Amino acid sequence: MTNRILNDYISVDCVIFGYNDNELQVLLVERTLTKESTKEIEFTDLTLTGNHIYEDETIEDAAYRVLYDRTGLDNVYLEQFKAFAHPNRLKKEKDRKWLIHDGRDPEQRIVSIGFFSLISTRNIIVESKCGIAKWVPLSEIGELAFDHNQIVEEALKALRSKIKHEPIGFELLPEKFTLTELQHVYEVILGTELDKRNFRKKIGRMKYLVPLDEKQKGVAHKPARLYMFSRDVYEKTRKEMFDFTV
Amino acid sequence: MTNRILNDYISVDCVIFGYNDNELQVLLVERTLTKESTKEIEFTDLTLTGNHIYEDETIEDAAYRVLYDRTGLDNVYLEQFKAFAHPNRLKKEKDRKWLIHDGRDPEQRIVSIGFFSLISTRNIIVESKCGIAKWVPLSEIGELAFDHNQIVEEALKALRSKIKHEPIGFELLPEKFTLTELQHVYEVILGTELDKRNFRKKIGRMKYLVPLDEKQKGVAHKPARLYMFSRDVYEKTRKEMFDFTV
DNA sequence: ATCACTTAGTGTACTTTTTACAATTTATAA
DNA sequence: TTATAAATTGTAAAAAGTACACTAAGTGAT
Numbered sequence: 001m002t003n004r005i006l007n008d009y010i011s012v013d014c015v016i017f018g019y020n021d022n023e024l025q026v027l028l029v030e031r032t033l034t035k036e037s038t039k040e041i042e043f044t045d046l047t048l049t050g051n052h053i054y055e056d057e058t059i060e061d062a063a064y065r066v067l068y069d070r071t072g073l074d075n076v077y078l079e080q081f082k083a084f085a086h087p088n089r090l091k092k093e094k095d096r097k098w099l100i101h102d103g104r105d106p107e108q109r110i111v112s113i114g115f116f117s118l119i120s121t122r123n124i125i126v127e128s129k130c131g132i133a134k135w136v137p138l139s140e141i142g143e144l145a146f147d148h149n150q151i152v153e154e155a156l157k158a159l160r161s162k163i164k165h166e167p168i169g170f171e172l173l174p175e176k177f178t179l180t181e182l183q184h185v186y187e188v189i190l191g192t193e194l195d196k197r198n199f200r201k202k203i204g205r206m207k208y209l210v211p212l213d214e215k216q217k218g219v220a221h222k223p224a225r226l227y228m229f230s231r232d233v234y235e236k237t238r239k240e241m242f243d244f245t246v
Numbered sequence: 247m248t249n250r251i252l253n254d255y256i257s258v259d260c261v262i263f264g265y266n267d268n269e270l271q272v273l274l275v276e277r278t279l280t281k282e283s284t285k286e287i288e289f290t291d292l293t294l295t296g297n298h299i300y301e302d303e304t305i306e307d308a309a310y311r312v313l314y315d316r317t318g319l320d321n322v323y324l325e326q327f328k329a330f331a332h333p334n335r336l337k338k339e340k341d342r343k344w345l346i347h348d349g350r351d352p353e354q355r356i357v358s359i360g361f362f363s364l365i366s367t368r369n370i371i372v373e374s375k376c377g378i379a380k381w382v383p384l385s386e387i388g389e390l391a392f393d394h395n396q397i398v399e400e401a402l403k404a405l406r407s408k409i410k411h412e413p414i415g416f417e418l419l420p421e422k423f424t425l426t427e428l429q430h431v432y433e434v435i436l437g438t439e440l441d442k443r444n445f446r447k448k449i450g451r452m453k454y455l456v457p458l459d460e461k462q463k464g465v466a467h468k469p470a471r472l473y474m475f476s477r478d479v480y481e482k483t484r485k486e487m488f489d490f491t492v
Numbered sequence: 493a494t495c496a497c498t499t500a501g502t503g504t505a506c507t508t509t510t511t512a513c514a515a516t517t518t519a520t521a522a
Numbered sequence: 523t524t525a526t527a528a529a530t531t532g533t534a535a536a537a538a539g540t541a542c543a544c545t546a547a548g549t550g551a552t
Binding site: 007086165 | 253255256299303304305326328329331332356357359409410411412413432436452488489490
């Protein structure tokens, strides 16, 4: 790997989703902006995690690298969903007289290739070498830098669409999880309430969800059985569907 | 519009699908390569339709423009499905000593943002100002320039996935079409045979498919009823589904 | 006018899935 | 022992999926 970037104007940006406190959260990074003239700190901002693409990387390589540098995790769910080029981004940032604290000009990244990632929050070390990252519940995201609000919007759309047709909900949960937790993940992402019995009946037909001989510990009520996702079974039993809406 | 390109290294590439002779076809463009030294024509190649993104365009704007320049059509189905950056593309093309006939260096476009488009073949004028385009059945596509084979592959995957969940099949047909034609489109795209009665039962439940008081003309058998897609009805009746595979 | 030919159009019985809905079980904590 | 909290489970009715074969309505040839 050369570390020479492919192009100054292209970056990957990653919408990192986590699930905690019964909410869908996004991992955002603080960006410190200084005045070009005085070098004084003007204010801080929140951005997605992103970076350039190196010369000898595919776009996916770059995204996995970005994700690893931010979270220390690999083998996580990551999916490219859309590329963005805001013709106004250039202008909007040019009008300002700010620099990012490391001296980079914030206008540089023009085309951004959006990925979303699902990670199990508990594994993650939020502090990393490149800036301070923090989990922000979707409902509390304010105005982000650049066009990152739009990217989050579209990532959420892509996630909603994807989760309806492929079993990816458990990617937001620890390896072993209860059916109620899984149901909550679906409810939070889809924004609807689901009937407990029907959810279990439906998901129960999916062979890839394997019940363990293990139960929740330390809860003040009947402990729930734990389950795991088996990719193996999934690959073997997956069949394509043919359903169009309405 | 300035016509100043955003960036030399980024392009949009469009996989234009058409349906004819009961086959899925792709509109491809001949590229003439000349030797850099002698300017002699070395050979011709086939590529997708693509172009750079202008400074004041969104990526989608650029794709619609590219499609319009190639086909003379607007208001067609167009969808961004994936961005590509082949780290090897640069090298592969650099090793050769060719130029495209207009003098451009073929290595220039590095990141390509892929779209696919569905058009009703009968409306299209294939001759256009920028090169000769021709319809090639999917089964007969040989080796394309750059990584365009991969882009076509992925476009097809995206199309297959999309058509399972959204009503876009008729985009490949004239405004008025028969149910048999529609069924053939689904069969060709999905690569499976469908039962005529079951297909009609299923699609018949979709209110957006409106039967007309009009029949096929000039066929040597019982003429079929013609149908139209009503986007209006679709928008109104569309409801989200929650189905995961297996 | 009849007939041969070709594709359009339709129904039924069976299985599976969806949907709406509430009582019982099993653990902890007081 | 009891109160509490969440887990777990079933059923009946409606809708959708599946497998399967005959009749209808045109054209073109005789």
